[in-house]
Amino acid sequence: MRKQRIVVKIGSSSLTNDKGEIDQQKLNDHIHALAALREANHEVILVSSGAVAAGFRRLGYSSRPVTLKGKQAAAAVGQSLLIQTYMEKFSVYGITAAQLLLTRDDFSNRERYRNAYATMTELLERGILPIINENDTVSIEELTFGDNDMLSALVSGFIHADQLIILTDINGIYSGNPRTNSSAVKYDFLDEIPNEMIEAAGTSGSKVGTGGMKSKLMAAKTATMIGVPVFIGHGNGHDKLLQVLQGSGDGTYIAGHAKEHINTRKQWIAIHSESMGKLYVDKGAEEAISHHGSSLLSAGVLRISGTFEKGDVVQVYGIHELLGKGEICCSSVELQKAIEDHMENERITPSIEAIHRDGWVSVQKIGEELS
Ligand SMILES: Nc1ncnc2c1ncn2[C@@H]1O[C@H](COP(=O)(O)OP(=O)(O)O)[C@@H](O)[C@H]1O
Numbered sequence: 300m301r302k303q304r305i306v307v308k309i310g311s312s313s314l315t316n317d318k319g320e321i322d323q324q325k326l327n328d329h330i331h332a333l334a335a336l337r338e339a340n341h342e343v344i345l346v347s348s349g350a351v352a353a354g355f356r357r358l359g360y361s362s363r364p365v366t367l368k369g370k371q372a373a374a375a376v377g378q379s380l381l382i383q384t385y386m387e388k389f390s391v392y393g394i395t396a397a398q399l400l401l402t403r404d405d406f407s408n409r410e411r412y413r414n415a416y417a418t419m420t421e422l423l424e425r426g427i428l429p430i431i432n433e434n435d436t437v438s439i440e441e442l443t444f445g446d447n448d449m450l451s452a453l454v455s456g457f458i459h460a461d462q463l464i465i466l467t468d469i470n471g472i473y474s475g476n477p478r479t480n481s482s483a484v485k486y487d488f489l490d491e492i493p494n495e496m497i498e499a500a501g502t503s504g505s506k507v508g509t510g511g512m513k514s515k516l517m518a519a520k521t522a523t524m525i526g527v528p529v530f531i532g533h534g535n536g537h538d539k540l541l542q543v544l545q546g547s548g549d550g551t552y553i554a555g556h557a558k559e560h561i562n563t564r565k566q567w568i569a570i571h572s573e574s575m576g577k578l579y580v581d582k583g584a585e586e587a588i589s590h591h592g593s594s595l596l597s598a599g600v601l602r603i604s605g606t607f608e609k610g611d612v613v614q615v616y617g618i619h620e621l622l623g624k625g626e627i628c629c630s631s632v633e634l635q636k637a638i639e640d641h642m643e644n645e646r647i648t649p650s651i652e653a654i655h656r657d658g659w660v661s662v663q664k665i666g667e668e669l670s
């Protein structure tokens with residue numbers, strides 16, 4: 300099998316018990332399977348939940364805390380315990396692990412995004428196994444990834460993974476929550492994730508998990524849009540992850556949608572950047588950027604709104620709807636002047652480039668994920 304880059308996400312319910320302890324048996328099983336992936340020469344990135352679940356008891360709580368400070372303090376205790384355990388267990392297989400704690404800002408801030416990408420690449424090139432979690436102790440509740448399912452999807456896109464494997468306490472996606480609906484049937488393979496399926500999916504089945512199947516489906520939708528196929532399920536033993544790659548895993552496979560990976564710059568523009576303004580374009584420009592892969596010139600821009608500088612990201616609207624997002628090549632002042640000059644004397648005014656094709660992401664390409 301060719302060398303692949305695999306992101307494995309493990310949920311709290313698959314790492315800890317209800318009492319707030321790391322479940323050594325469950326963890327040993329995962330470590331064994333992750334080591335088997337490495338032995339088969341694959342690159343492995345682990346997104347591990349479990350900090351809050353592994354820390355609350357030592358902090359003095361009898362169950363998972365509900366207050367923000369309780370969760371953040373539990374994560375501070377639990378993350379240290381988790382990483383210490385991972386380091387010890389991986390070292391038995393000669394694997395060095397590294398801890399990366401990320402926040403949403405690390406993705407939305409372009410410089411930090413580039414830095415995180417460079418660090419991750421360096422770690423992988425040097426044979427290190429990165430273990431990622433959200434930096435819970437400093438994350439502001441409104442500005443989190445939501446959960447580690449989404450974090451694992453974003454990480455998979457970011458490093459152009461070949462496969463995202465989401466390990467949980469159930470063997471795949473069902474038509475309803477099988478814990479409450481005994482007639483729910485399992486899907487072995489999904490070509491796409493309809494919005495109705497996300498709406499119908501249930502929340503967590505355990506006392507320690509957070510998002511349930513709903514958040515896994517949302518994450519899978521994002522990952523597959525960026526071009527990363529997803530597996531959601533579980534399994535046992537040394538071969539459980541290798542079996543996923545061989546197509547015989549115990550869970551649900553979801554096909555990757557984009558024909559090719561969307562490059563990191565375009566992913567940042569599409570998913571993480573904040574739009575600083577809007578451009579409204581005429582029919583000719585809409586046709587050129589949406590169907591011919593052309594750059595957008597000022598001659599096709601009818602009007603603009605917002606104040607932006609060269610390098611900012613703007614949304615572009617056609618006659619009826621949002622067409623996409625792009626990195627602007629000039630400031631709003633320069634573009635406004637070019638539009639006005641063009642109106643005054645269409646023939647002699649040269650167009651300026653508003654958005655280069657390499658900095659453009661269309662709605663067609665990344666669909667509803669475009670924020
Ligand atoms: N449609 C569904 N298919 C499968 N599981 C579902 C569904 N709806 C809700 N669930 C629940 O989602 C749970 C897994 O999510 P969660 O508890 O958040 O796990 P994790 O800790 O691995 O993130 C399952 O145990 C199950 O009870």
Ligand SMILES: N[C@@H](CCC(=O)OP(=O)(O)O)C(=O)O
Nearest residue numbers: 311348349350351446447509
């Ligand atoms: N960052 C949190 C995990 C939050 C989370 O998404 O948990 P889970 O639903 O178990 O994957 C922690 O480590 O406790």
